[in-house]
Amino acid sequence: MPENRATAIASPNIAFIKYWGNRDPALRLPANASLSMTIASLQTETTVIFDERLESDQIEINGIPAAEKAASRVTLHLDLIRALSGNPTFASIRSQSNFPAGAGIASSASAFAALTAAASAAAGLELNKKQLSILARRGSGSAARSIFGGFVQLFSGDVNEDGYAEQLAPANHWQLIDLIAVVRKEHKSTGSSEGHHLAPTSPIQAVRVQDAAHRLEICKKAILQKDFLSLARIVELDSNLMHSVMMTSDPPLLYLEPESINIMKHVTRWRENGLDVCYTIDAGPNVHCICSSDDSFEVESQLRSIDGILDVFRCAPGNGVALTANNEQTPQ
Ligand code: PMV
Numbered sequence: 087m088p089e090n091r092a093t094a095i096a097s098p099n100i101a102f103i104k105y106w107g108n109r110d111p112a113l114r115l116p117a118n119a120s121l122s123m124t125i126a127s128l129q130t131e132t133t134v135i136f137d138e139r140l141e142s143d144q145i146e147i148n149g150i151p152a153a154e155k156a157a158s159r160v161t162l163h164l165d166l167i168r169a170l171s172g173n174p175t176f177a178s179i180r181s182q183s184n185f186p187a188g189a190g191i192a193s194s195a196s197a198f199a200a201l202t203a204a205a206s207a208a209a210g211l212e213l214n215k216k217q218l219s220i221l222a223r224r225g226s227g228s229a230a231r232s233i234f235g236g237f238v239q240l241f242s243g244d245v246n247e248d249g250y251a252e253q254l255a256p257a258n259h260w261q262l263i264d265l266i267a268v269v270r271k272e273h274k275s276t277g278s279s280e281g282h283h284l285a286p287t288s289p290i291q292a293v294r295v296q297d298a299a300h301r302l303e304i305c306k307k308a309i310l311q312k313d314f315l316s317l318a319r320i321v322e323l324d325s326n327l328m329h330s331v332m333m334t335s336d337p338p339l340l341y342l343e344p345e346s347i348n349i350m351k352h353v354t355r356w357r358e359n360g361l362d363v364c365y366t367i368d369a370g371p372n373v374h375c376i377c378s379s380d381d382s383f384e385v386e387s388q389l390r391s392i393d394g395i396l397d398v399f400r401c402a403p404g405n406g407v408a409l410t411a412n413n414e415q416t417p418q
Contacts, residue, residue: 107285126404198225
């Protein structure tokens with residue numbers, strides 16, 4: 087019985103210049119270009135097996151059958167790959183992440199990057215990284231960036247083929263550390279897909295999008311010149327702008343918890359006192375503290391002494407998506 091399988095591993099990424107809102111929701115073409123750092127240590131491993139005996143896709147996430155909403159998103163993504171390969175066979179998908187999903191740690195980025203690479207390889211498609219990035223974007227915008235390692239830019243694009251990511255600098259360019267202060271582990275009530283739809287209802291979104299290319303240029307320059315203070319200022323501004331849009335959309339979205347605000351205030355003070363650290367927060371309450379590697383140990387011990395922090399994940403810049411060995415394609 088022909089059985090075509092592949093396994094891929096991908097890491098999430100933390101956006102320094104964030105994307106929020108889609109210019110084309112069906113194609114998930116982002117409202118603005120974005121820039122991120124792929125992070126090591128956290129990862130999603132996904133195995134896809136196309137199997138002619140199956141009558142529907144069988145999807146297991148972290149050891150249990152996927153809930154309906156997640157399963158239909160995966161099936162929609164596999165449909166894109168089935169259309170490209172011209173083979174309608176259903177698949178069994180097993181996906182395992184070593185960090186909490188849906189809590190603003192970009193689990194959809196690593197999940198859709200791993201799914202795209204594994205499913206396209208299992209389907210016998212030989213896609214280059216740009217093509218993988220375009221395809222991953224259709225599942226989750228930020229997944230387009232997790233195809234690459236290190237520091238990565240995602241173009242917004244007017245058409246499907248222009249919405250892809252590109253590496254700005256490799257992981258070893260700058261040893262920044264992302265200390266993720268976990269204050270909630272449960273799944274957020276409003277996912278980013280729903281949040282993207284609400285973005286245009288905020289009076290601030292147009293202004294945020296209009297200035298995004300300018301912020302991205304400042305961030306890019308700070309990364310290339312390893313200028314921490316310039317990076318810190320633009321990263322915090324960009325995060326605050328996105329959360330302002332969220333809070334002023336209709337209905338409003340408030341992802342920040344009291345513990346998140348408390349950490350933001352501490353981070354600002356630590357920087358005033360000379361530590362290289364800044365905060366950035368995705369669509370969830372957990373706070374990413376970006377630090378220089380030298381100052382990361384002091385920041386980590388300070389973070390661990392704050393009440394309400396459940397855990398601190400320590401992540402260096404990481405690699406892009408990769409297939410593991412033992413992938414098989416049987417000619418059908
Ligand atoms: O990829 P999505 O649809 O989960 O959206 C990601 C949105 C943010 O994480 C909040 C920002 C970003 O650019 O990663």
